[in-house]
Amino acid sequence: MRISYDPNKSQRNLQERQLAFDEVKDFDWQTAIIWQDTRFDYPEPRFLSLGLLNERLHSLCFTPIEGGIRVISFRKANKREMKQYEQERNVSL
Template sequence: MDLVYDTARSARNLKERGLPFELMEQFDFDTALVARDIHRDYGEIRYVAIGYIAHRLHVAVFMEIPTGVRIISLRKANSREVRAYEQKQTAVDR
């Protein structure tokens, strides 16, 4: 799967959040919770995923492209998102 992103945006994300988009190579899509981003009309279909990079949950916004995904945003999950992830994963495991 190809990861495509704007290098300037990745550099800005590194400066502001300490997270370059290159880290998405380690994102665990297999255990991630993925939902369509319906917060507003972006003119394209976007997805929000909560999943692990190493031992920490992160939130990624991306869109599908024919060869993989285009990364739009990456940040650490906040405590509310961590709780929601854990609750949904527990419900799936039952």
């Protein structure tokens, strides 16, 4: 899968969150829950996902592109998201 992103935004994310966008290549899509972000009227379809990366839950916002995704944001999941994931997947983190 092709993964696209703004390199400047990825660098800023690395500095602020110690997480570069190129790490999305290791995001475990098999563990993910995905839903469309309809909170705002975005110019493109956006999706939110919660899934594992190196045994830690992460939040990924992306938009589909031809042959892959473009990363919008990527960070470790917060407690509310962890609880949501546990309830939807019927697992304990």
